[in-house]
Amino acid sequence: MLISPEVRTVLDHTAAPGDLFERVVPVALPMKARFRGLTVRETCLVKGPAGWAEFAPFTEYDVPEASRWLLAAVESAALPLPRPLRDRVLVNATIPAVPAHRVPAIAAHYPGVSAVKVKIAERGIASLDEDLARVAAVRRALPDAAVRCDANGAYTHDEAKTALTALARTGPLQYVEQPVPDVHGLARLREWVSIARLPVPIAADESIRKVSDPLSVAALGAADVIVVKAQPLGGIRAAASIIEAAGLPAVVSSALESSVGLAAGAALAAHLPLSSAGQGLLGPEPAAGLGTAALFAADVAAPGLRPQDGSLPLGRVEPDEDLLAAHAAGPERARFWTERLEACWTHVARGEDSGRAG
Known part of the structure; x- marks a missing residue:
C-alpha cells in the first residue's frame, strides 16, 4: 500500500x-x-x-x-x-444496470454531461442483450455524450471478445472499463483488440485499485486509460503519484461515496494537469466519474454534491x-x-x- x-x-x-x-x-x-x-x-x-x-x-x-x-x-x-488547477470538474453520467426503459429517468439527472458510463455485464455474458438495449437507450437519451461501458471484470477472454464486438456495433465507445478481471487478461485482450482492429479502447479500474502493484497495467501495456479512485488508493496524494508514474490518460472516479468523499475525488481531478496524452481519446478535459451522488435517494449534505450543467464545484462538503x-x-x-x-x-x-x- x-x-x-x-x-x-x-x-x-x-x-x-x-x-x-x-x-x-x-x-x-x-x-x-x-x-x-x-x-x-x-x-x-x-x-x-x-x-x-x-x-x-x-x-x-x-x-x-x-x-x-x-x-x-x-x-x-x-x-x-x-491546490486546484481548475474551478470546476467535468463529470460523466452513470447509468446502473437497469432495464432500458428506466434509462431516460436516470439520464435526466445529468444535464449537460460530456460523457456517460454505462454499467454492463451484471450477469456476465448472459446480460449482453440487455446491455446492448441499455447502451442504445443511453445513446438516445444523451446523444451528445461520449459512451463508456464498465464490466467490472465480469467476462472471460472469449466472452469479452464477443461483448466488445457487439458493443462496438452500437456506435463509438470512449472505452470499455475492466472487461476481464486481471491485468494479464487485460493485456491479452488489448492485444487481440489491436489485431482485430476493433475501435474499443480498454480501461483498467480493478487492476489499478485492487492489486499490490498498480503500475503493472502500464508496464504490461494492458490498458489505454486508467480509472483512478482516491479512496482505495490511499488518498489524493498517493493517487496523483500513481497517475504520474503510469503516464497514461486517467479518469478520476467515485467509489460510491457520499458527497463528503466525492469532494476529495473532485479535489484530485482538479489537481491533475490537463495532459495532451489523453486529448485524442478523452477530449481536452476527461470527464470524471464523480457524479454518483445523483444515484443516492439520500445524502449527508443539503444540497449534495450533484452535477450542475455537467460539472461539480470544488471545496469541502460539510x-x-x-x-x-x-x-x-x-x-x-x-x-x-x-x-x-x-x-x-x-x-x-x-x-x-x-x-x-x-
Whole structure:
C-alpha cells in the first residue's frame, strides 16, 4: 500500500483514531436503484482538524484492503486539499444496470454531461442483450455524450471478445472499463483488440485499485486509460503519484461515496494537469466519474454534491447534522464500523503492506 509522505507524518504523530478524529459517524444511505448489488450504501464519516472526511470501504473488504481507504480518510481529515488547477470538474453520467426503459429517468439527472458510463455485464455474458438495449437507450437519451461501458471484470477472454464486438456495433465507445478481471487478461485482450482492429479502447479500474502493484497495467501495456479512485488508493496524494508514474490518460472516479468523499475525488481531478496524452481519446478535459451522488435517494449534505450543467464545484462538503441523525447506522452497524476503523488503524500502524508514494 502506498502511503504519501504527508500522511505518513500524520500517522507517525498519532497513536489511535481518537487522537485524530473528534467525531466518527457511521451512516446508511439508500440508493435510487440497485448499484454494485447495493440498495443501501453504508459508510463512515470522520471529522479531524482539517474538516470532515470519509472512510468508505465496502463492507465485504478485508482489513488489508480497507486500510487503504483509511489512509484516504486520514489525509482528508488532517491535511488541506491540494491546490486546484481548475474551478470546476467535468463529470460523466452513470447509468446502473437497469432495464432500458428506466434509462431516460436516470439520464435526466445529468444535464449537460460530456460523457456517460454505462454499467454492463451484471450477469456476465448472459446480460449482453440487455446491455446492448441499455447502451442504445443511453445513446438516445444523451446523444451528445461520449459512451463508456464498465464490466467490472465480469467476462472471460472469449466472452469479452464477443461483448466488445457487439458493443462496438452500437456506435463509438470512449472505452470499455475492466472487461476481464486481471491485468494479464487485460493485456491479452488489448492485444487481440489491436489485431482485430476493433475501435474499443480498454480501461483498467480493478487492476489499478485492487492489486499490490498498480503500475503493472502500464508496464504490461494492458490498458489505454486508467480509472483512478482516491479512496482505495490511499488518498489524493498517493493517487496523483500513481497517475504520474503510469503516464497514461486517467479518469478520476467515485467509489460510491457520499458527497463528503466525492469532494476529495473532485479535489484530485482538479489537481491533475490537463495532459495532451489523453486529448485524442478523452477530449481536452476527461470527464470524471464523480457524479454518483445523483444515484443516492439520500445524502449527508443539503444540497449534495450533484452535477450542475455537467460539472461539480470544488471545496469541502460539510454534512448536515439533521441528515447525519436521520441516516445514522443502528447500534450494531455503528459498532461494526468503529471496530473496523480501529482494526485498519492497527494494520497501518504495524506497517503491514507499507510503502511510500513519491
